[in-house]
Amino acid sequence: MSDIDVLVVGHGLAGSLSACLLSRTMCVAMTTGGTTATALSTGCLASGPETCDIAWIEHHLLPLLGYGGIGYVSGDHHGITEAGSVHRSQMAPRFVDVPHDASVSVLDTGTGIWDAKGAARGIAARGIAVDVIPSPIDRSPTWSMLTRQAEKMTDDIRGAMAEASGDVILVPPLFGLSDPERYMRSLEGCGRLVREAVVPLGLPGMRLQEALLRAASSRCTVLEGMRALVIRREGDSISAAVLQDGRRQRTITFSSLVLATGGLVGGGLEPKGMDLRESLGLFEVDGTGLQVQEGHPVFRDGAVCQNAVVAGALLPGMEYGDGGGLIDVANSVRRCLEALS
Amino acid sequence: MIRNSCLKCGRCMEVCPALVHDPGFNGPRALAVDRSRRPWGSELDTWSCTSCGACVEACPVCQPLTDAMRLMRQDLQDTGHLRMLSNLEAHGRSVSRGQWSMVNMEGTHLYFPGCMVAERMPETIGGLVTLTSGFGGLRVPDGWVCCGSPPHRIGKVDVADELAQTNRALLQGTVYTSCPGCAERLGEDGVDTRHVLELIYDHIDELDIQDTSIRVALHHPCHMMRGMGREVLDKAYAIINAVPGTEVVHMRDRDRCCGGGGGVMSARPEVALRMARERVDQAVAAGAELLLAPCPFCVMNLRRADRLPTMGLLEWLTSIIA
Incomplete structure (x- = not known):
């Protein structure tokens, strides 16, 4: 006898939607450890409500999923990117360690946002528009792809710095570099202080995440602050998960599992050197990501795990255009639940 | 490791409770970014970190930020901590001697009072003795010293290890405590620690x-x-x-x-x-x-x-x- 019918690991868009839908007929628990890639998203929902409130999740998104389709949701100008939503146009002056009397140049993709914010703080900052948002890269990015992308981005920044003046130059955040120190030193070769800007979280993403969590919480058991450490295998199925609760561990048994831990950035596929590693250590991973057959993950010995399904960015080939992440992930949830049923 | 895998997402800055109350505090993200980038003017200020762990819990890539903060503190000294270190050296407690005196405790459950409860809130111990008397009662091991949590959190790991060595011999089996800081530290030292609330919870119907x-x-x-x-x-x-x-x-x-x-x-x-x-x-x-x-x-x-x-x-x- 299992503790629950379904355990959902991951509480981002894929996990929360899966939990909401499955809870209609089954006893579901969902883990909520860490920050999701959904919360990091800066995408805006053009056809949804501006505040991503719970009513929209309840009355618009869920019914559409239930009827097998979802309306088009386009992004504004950022969205969930392959590089993990780290390229933002708005930098946060509050968190930047810059003295007020310094003259600052900001390499920014926005249009004068920094100038206004800097002025509000009394910083004499000058924004310089520079295209440092990378062009789309292959589906299912690997760690090495991200590194190459970040290196190209750093080259773009170095080029743009030629026209920057002042004591301090703020550059966008750099993620995925194999040796960030080396790149920062090379940028500092210009003889001025170079700072990486700290970015604020995307409010649209946070609002969406909050609404999703509230929707899921009203329907299923939320295992707050817990991360799944290990999944126990029995034959071609899995039966239990060991969850970390503070310094204690809790074992929970289930009939089925939804794996929605996200991709490279969300922690579902962890980088190990230049390779990818599936965080629960049970399933097969190759250069393109987690191996899946008709929605079910494949064990390392080639057997297909019959009572687990994969949703969201952990699926290989999941493509996120600007603002397109939501519709893609939501549809993957629908397919995943069909596979489970 | 933290520098290389930080996403720069800023989530740790968003949840850090100290950041909004101390304008001079650099915040957890500084460990990945500012520390190695020749900070402007002064060293990183780490002393406003309460080691609450909110940043670790929020981090999308599970960075051990509070551990890193503790390592940063290892070579630093704040005058505010000298009194605590001198208390430890003088009498094995992180606070000055207060009202602790060994009450008659001959129960079956091993109880670790911790410095703050023993020296500042001894009436709680007296109350606990009465409260738990119906289900075994509590006993305190002779010769216990500070669990080591306060020196450990300010980076004085050698002091914490020395204290742990003294306690280890005294704390065998399940140990109850009323301080989560003690419970966490003793747990890290391999002691099976429970909060005394858990004992009360198991017997709540008997009270x-x-x-x-x-x-x-x-x-x-x-x-x-x-x-x-x-x-x-x-x-x-x-x-x-x-x-x-x-x-x-x-x-x-x-x-x-x-x-x-x-x-x-x-x-x-x-x-x-x-x-x-x-x-x-x-x-x-x-x-x-x-x-x-x-x-x-x-x-x-x-x-x-x-x-x-x-x-x-x-x-x-x-x-x-x-």
Whole structure:
């Protein structure tokens, strides 16, 4: 006898939607450890409500999923990117360690946002528009792809710095570099202080995440602050998960599992050197990501795990255009639940 | 490692409770970015970190940020901590000698009082002895010293290790404590530690609890929910809900740190006080008539705000259980 019918690991868009839908007929628990890639998203929902409130999740998104389709949701100008939503146009002056009397140049993709914010703080900052948002890269990015992308981005920044003046130059955040120190030193070769800007979280993403969590919480058991450490295998199925609760561990048994831990950035596929590693250590991973057959993950010995399904960015080939992440992930949830049923 | 895999997402800055109360504090993200980038003017200020663990919990790539902060502190010294270190050297307690005296405790359950409870709140121990007498009672090992949590959190790992060595021989089997900081540290040293609330929870039906008519808010100690596990917090709520007539109200930021940990009360008392005031204000706004905390460090700091009656959860229980 299992503790629950379904355990959902991951509480981002894929996990929360899966939990909401499955809870209609089954006893579901969902883990909520860490920050999701959904919360990091800066995408805006053009056809949804501006505040991503719970009513929209309840009355618009869920019914559409239930009827097998979802309306088009386009992004504004950022969205969930392959590089993990780290390229933002708005930098946060509050968190930047810059003295007020310094003259600052900001390499920014926005249009004068920094100038206004800097002025509000009394910083004499000058924004310089520079295209440092990378062009789309292959589906299912690997760690090495991200590194190459970040290196190209750093080259773009170095080029743009030629026209920057002042004591301090703020550059966008750099993620995925194999040796960030080396790149920062090379940028500092210009003889001025170079700072990486700290970015604020995307409010649209946070609002969406909050609404999703509230929707899921009203329907299923939320295992707050817990991360799944290990999944126990029995034959071609899995039966239990060991969850970390503070310094204690809790074992929970289930009939089925939804794996929605996200991709490279969300922690579902962890980088190990230049390779990818599936965080629960049970399933097969190759250069393109987690191996899946008709929605079910494949064990390392080639057997297909019959009572687990994969949703969201952990699926290989999941493509996120600007603002397109939501519709893609939501549809993957629908397919995943069909596979489970 | 932290520098290479940080996403620069800023989530740790968003959840850090100290950042808004200390403009000079660089925040956890500075460990990945600013530290190695020749900080402007001065060294990184690490002393406002309460080691609450909110940043670790929020980090999308699970960076051990509080561990890194502790390592940063290893080579630094703050004058506010000298008194604590000298107390440890003089008599094995992180606080000065107070009112601790060994009460008659010959029960079956091993109990580790911890410095703050023993020296500042000894009446709680007396109450616990009475409260647990029906199900085995408590006994305190002779010769116990500080668990090592306060020196460990300010980076004095060698001092903490020495204290752990003394305690290890005394603490065999399951050990109950009333301080989540002690529980977390002793647990890291391999001691099977439980909060004494868990013992009470197991026997709650055997207790004769007085009817109360009061609205209470429960502060969530960081080292309880993130260190010991939320299971213990659930039990704390279950105990409060078992008290007839008690209404529980919830504060806006349920898991916000009060500022009492990480040596901040010693090194940056004004920051700790501002954090405590924020927390107490939230309890007042929620309509609480009494603020409870199952941690002696939290109680000490929250009381400094002096805006709402504040009690240790155990202290309150011993006052309403016949």
